[in-house]
Amino acid sequence: MITTAELEHLAKLARIDLSEDDKKSLIKEFDSILGYIDQLKKADVKMDAEGRVGAVKNVTRPDEAVKTSAEDRERLLDEAPDREEDFIAVKKIIAQD
Amino acid sequence: MKIDITNLTIKKAHESLKKGDFTAVELTRSYLNEIATKNKDVHAYLEVFDDALEAAKKADEIIADFNKKIGSADSEKDFPMLCGIPFAIKDNILIKGKTASSASKILEHYKATYYATAALRLAKEGAIFLGRTNMDEFAMGGSTENSAYGPTKNPHDLSRVPGGTSGGSAAAVASNMALVALGSDTGGSIRQPSSFCGVVGLKPTYGAVSRYGLMAAVSSFDQIGPIANTVEDAEIVFNVIYGKDAKDGTTIIEGVSPTYPLKRIGKKKPVIGIPRAFMSLGGIDPAVKSEFEAAEKKFKDMGYEIKDIELPANKYALSVYYILNFAEVSSNMARYDGVKYGLHVDGKDGIDDYFKTRRAGLGREVIRRILLGTYVLSSGYYDAYYNRANAVRRMITDDFKKAFEGVDIIATPTTPGPAFKIGEKSNDPMAMYLEDIFTVTANLTGLPAMSIPMQISKEAKKEKATQLPLGLQLTARHGDERTLFETGKDFLGELE
Numbered sequence: 361m362i363t364t365a366e367l368e369h370l371a372k373l374a375r376i377d378l379s380e381d382d383k384k385s386l387i388k389e390f391d392s393i394l395g396y397i398d399q400l401k402k403a404d405v406k407m408d409a410e411g412r413v414g415a416v417k418n419v420t421r422p423d424e425a426v427k428t429s430a431e432d433r434e435r436l437l438d439e440a441p442d443r444e445e446d447f448i449a450v451k452k453i454i455a456q457d
Numbered sequence: 458m459k460i461d462i463t464n465l466t467i468k469k470a471h472e473s474l475k476k477g478d479f480t481a482v483e484l485t486r487s488y489l490n491e492i493a494t495k496n497k498d499v500h501a502y503l504e505v506f507d508d509a510l511e512a513a514k515k516a517d518e519i520i521a522d523f524n525k526k527i528g529s530a531d532s533e534k535d536f537p538m539l540c541g542i543p544f545a546i547k548d549n550i551l552i553k554g555k556t557a558s559s560a561s562k563i564l565e566h567y568k569a570t571y572y573a574t575a576a577l578r579l580a581k582e583g584a585i586f587l588g589r590t591n592m593d594e595f596a597m598g599g600s601t602e603n604s605a606y607g608p609t610k611n612p613h614d615l616s617r618v619p620g621g622t623s624g625g626s627a628a629a630v631a632s633n634m635a636l637v638a639l640g641s642d643t644g645g646s647i648r649q650p651s652s653f654c655g656v657v658g659l660k661p662t663y664g665a666v667s668r669y670g671l672m673a674a675v676s677s678f679d680q681i682g683p684i685a686n687t688v689e690d691a692e693i694v695f696n697v698i699y700g701k702d703a704k705d706g707t708t709i710i711e712g713v714s715p716t717y718p719l720k721r722i723g724k725k726k727p728v729i730g731i732p733r734a735f736m737s738l739g740g741i742d743p744a745v746k747s748e749f750e751a752a753e754k755k756f757k758d759m760g761y762e763i764k765d766i767e768l769p770a771n772k773y774a775l776s777v778y779y780i781l782n783f784a785e786v787s788s789n790m791a792r793y794d795g796v797k798y799g800l801h802v803d804g805k806d807g808i809d810d811y812f813k814t815r816r817a818g819l820g821r822e823v824i825r826r827i828l829l830g831t832y833v834l835s836s837g838y839y840d841a842y843y844n845r846a847n848a849v850r851r852m853i854t855d856d857f858k859k860a861f862e863g864v865d866i867i868a869t870p871t872t873p874g875p876a877f878k879i880g881e882k883s884n885d886p887m888a889m890y891l892e893d894i895f896t897v898t899a900n901l902t903g904l905p906a907m908s909i910p911m912q913i914s915k916e917a918k919k920e921k922a923t924q925l926p927l928g929l930q931l932t933a934r935h936g937d938e939r940t941l942f943e944t945g946k947d948f949l950g951e952l953e
Binding site: 362367370371373374375376377378382386389390392393394396397398399400401403405406407408419420421432435436439440441442448450451452453 | 567568570571703706707770773775776777779780787794795796797798799800801806807808810811812813815816819824825827828829831832835840841842844845846848849852885886887890
């Protein structure tokens with residue numbers, strides 16, 4: 361039902377490396393899972409706007425800064441795999457040509 | 458003194474702590490000893506906290522302080538019910554300063570920087586956290602076999618799974634390695650392991666308990682709830698952890714028990730509805746069928762009115778559940794990118810870091826669901842899957858609303874069969890998904906549901922087709938946990 365190219369595209373969107381073995385088993389598993397959930401297509405249901413959104417509504421809070429203690433800030437930063445002073449460090453995303 | 462932890466409840470422990478039969482330190486030590494003996498076989502805990510005894514000392518100080526004030530002007534009625542009570546906490550619920558890994562490699566060394574609201578409410582009562590319990594990675598699975606740290610075993614039969622995803626919490630309570638535990642339930646993750654391990658598990662009404670500090674799996678389904686030896690214990694814990702929390706916008710204030718105004722159909726006892734057509738869907742084990750019939754008879758003998766009900770859209774429940782599960786999982790898992798916290802694996806550039814990190818840190822089931830979610834949310838499939846699933850979700854919710862116009866409780870088995878063998882279903886994701894057939898509806902509808910041990914007596918159990926525990930699932934109206942507790946206690950003889 362799903363092709364290797366389609367699966368590779370999904371993996372690219374989801375940012376996950378897949379081995380050739382992964383792909384083989386995933387294609388098989390997709391078939392069995394999608395084969396099951398496809399029975400939903402038989403459901404006689406009205407596709408109105410309300411149904412699409414689901415039973416959720418927005419909850420907002422006042423737009424105020426939340427105070428964090430220096431200690432908690434340090435703890436948060438310490439969880440980062442790569443840190444430079446008070447910044448989380450990542451690789452350059454603009455190449456120099 | 459030697460504490461008999463095999464027969465302990467929260468109330469009994471509380472009374473003993475009050476009378477001075479034993480201290481919180483002694484009680485905690487009893488559980489730690491049990492863990493030291495059993496955990497190597499059962500593997501319910503990923504980590505036993507080294508400061509549990511320290512917390513117990515603090516609890517003893519609160520109790521001593523209470524005792525000192527008795528008779529004086531500022532004496533209090535009682536110290537908190539959960540003070541000194543030893544808990545097991547699922548590994549996806551944050552306790553500040555402790556590792557919380559969701560049983561994933563990607564969070565192996567992650568230390569929580571804040572408290573989950575539910576855990577904080579327990580801590581404020583003086584509860585003791587014994588350790589963090591094993592689970593299916595990021596709460597995806599049904600057997601605890603998807604843990605990156607190895608499976609938990611069912612204490613009733615070590616060759617079998619304890620269920621999942623809160624398998625460690627259920628196994629810990631069932632084997633007296635904790636008096637009570639917190640789990641989380643996305644599609645049955647509290648109720649199914651409770652059924653497999655022979656304990657009580659409650660999935661509260663959606664919005665009853667704050668999920669702040671619970672690692673998100675499926676945000677429109679997830680709830681934290683108690684796993685306990687008795688319905689009364691589950692109720693006591695629920696009464697501490699439920700309630701509005703400014704840090705979780707989905708928490709509700711109105712219409713949640715125990716303040717819920719009862720609108721019962723049954724005059725004396727709740728009316729019980731049984732969805733027979735729904736229950737005949739898919740292979741239900743003969744042992745489950747006969748135990749359920751016996752439970753039904755017991756309810757009748759106790760004076761309950763039983764009605765047959767129809768839940769026609771339920772035949773689509775599992776499809777709807779998994780489509781929405783995959784979709785929400787794929788977006789919730791996007792946060793694990795190796796930048797802000799957790800595992801980081803270096804690639805050739807910034808983008809490649811993501812690919813390498815996520816492949817190395819996430820397990821097979823998590824990757825499978827992320828990809829399936831990406832698929833059902835892709836343009837071209839979005840209407841056929843995601844939108845359609847939401848529309849059918851509403852149909853299912855409407856069916857339940859209609860059913861509750863005539864009944865107060867809906868009863869089904871919790872699972873189609875007893876605990877299965879380790880490895881039996883781990884290579885067939887679809888077979889594993891079918892385990893959730895009876896439990897997912899409570900998450901789709903947001904209704905409260907509880908699994909209680911279904912076997913009527915130990916003697917009866919001996920003659921039955923299976924020696925393994927089986928669960929009876931009770932579902933109530935939105936916010937009506939109270940009817941669940943009352944009915945559950947009545948069925949199990951806790952009111953006598």
